[in-house]
Amino acid sequence: MSIYPVILAGGRGTRLWPLSRADKPKQFLPMHGEHSLFQKTIERHATVDGLSAPWVVCGLSDRFQVDDGLTGIGINDATVVLEPASRNTAPAIAAVAEALVRTDPDAILFVLPSDHLITPDAAYFATLEAAFAAAKDGKMVTFGVVPTHPETGYGYIKAASGDGAVRPVERFVEKPPMADAAEMVAEGSYFWNAGFFAFGARALLDELSRTAPDVVEVAMAAVDAAERDNGSITLPESAYSQAPDISIDYALFERTDKAIVAPISCRWSDVGSWRAYWETLDKDDHGNAVRGKGISVGSKNSLIVSNRADVVALGVEDMAIIAVEDAILVCPLDRAQDVKNVVATLKEGKRHELLDVSPTVNRPWGGYSSIMNGPRFQVKHLFVSPGKRLSLQKHHHRAEHWVVVRGTAEVTIDDEVQTLSENQSTYIPLGAVHRLANPGRILLEVIEVQTGSYLGEDDIVRLQDEWGRT
Secondary structure, X not given: OOEEEEEEOOOOOHHHOOOOEOOEOHHHOOOOOOOOHHHHHHHOOOOOOOEOOOEEEEEHHHHHHHHHHHHHOOOOOOEEEEEOOXXXXXXXXXXXXXXXXXXXXXXXXXXXXXXXXXXXXXHHHHHHHHHHHHHHOOOEEEEEEOOOOOOOOOOEEEXXXXXXXXEEEEEEEOOOOHXXXXXXXXXXXEEEEEEEEEEEHHHHHHHHHHHOHHHHHHHHHHHHOOEEEOOEEEOOHHHHOOOOOOXXXXXXXXXXXXXXXXXXXXXXXXXXOHHHHHHHOOOOOOOOEEEEEEEEEOOEOOEEEEEEEEEEEEOOEOEEEEEEOOEEEEEEHHHHHHHHXXXXXXXXXXXXXXXXXXXXXXXXXXXXXXXXXXXXXXEEEEEEOOOOEOOEEEOOOEEEEEEEEEOOEEEEEOOEEEEEOOOOEEEEOOOOOEEEEOOOOOOEEEEEEEEEOOOOOOOOEEEEOOOOOO
């Protein structure tokens, strides 16, 4: 009986704005060292006995970030399930269960968020074994974290009395007020809802057929019509868009009598706010956590994050200061949950450039960072991975100048192909068919200067593309 890790990687992470954006949400950011939260989720379970290759669920636009993350940690046998639209966790999990049960009727799903931080201990892995055993017996297992303090930003799970590794669930409580949260923590039978689960694929579908039959119907139709190609399963929009927008908590766990909770007591965080992120970081003697170009002078218990300018925090206390290339957020740490209101305000003002696109944009071939914008010009820093190349393309409204600052570039302009080394440059006239490639073994870095009447990304006419974007 195989156990399949199912990594849910479709979240947007809006509460960590301005660092987290729609095109690069928090699960793909290296927030705790070199590897992203997504990569760490897979790595921490790599040594668990009996786990099969992972399945990853993500949006169509996240496919290349998922592939890069998997390649970066040496995973080459994962199955990637691509959602044409975000329909919450219940349809996503049901689609994976439906796809798995057709080839492995005894499959066990171990469902994990991709954006949580866990420091596992021996007890954690022992709890996993107990949870998997319960899932094999047909139980619906949800994991609960032993709370360390009253928290109003989490849901709670009340367990039946006892001290077993798994216990029946009595009820769920969604984000209680502080007074209620304090009472529940003091009582000792409530756990934070960690948002990860274990259950048999067949048992899940059978139970969902009773509690949320429309979810199962859509999952079956979507898998029937799905496209399969080179380790990926693309769900069809025509079928999947009919799924209700509902979480697995509401669709299943709050409606079933088979729910049990497996408590864990190791260090855990959903990294769901800037305060939560601050709590996960090492701090100086005054409680300050600094990431990137930050300097604390006479400040206390504050978070300073900057990936562009040097940010100096002078005499501040209990503050979050987040500086990226195109936006700066300053707020008290105890109001970190209210960043969602900032995002709502930006949406109302149609400030999509601050919500949808990161200053550093990843592409299948590498990516680019915007350096400077002005009337009729734009400067970018392009980086191309070894062996990769951009699409063969042209522009109707802009010309481009390329200067190689690192590595070797193979440049195609109309019918001419040339090789450029460091400190060499070239000019691409408006309308010329061109391509940039990295034939070398080190990262290629190019400064691109665009000039013209319109410099938007939609002025790219792709004639050939290795990633199906023509």
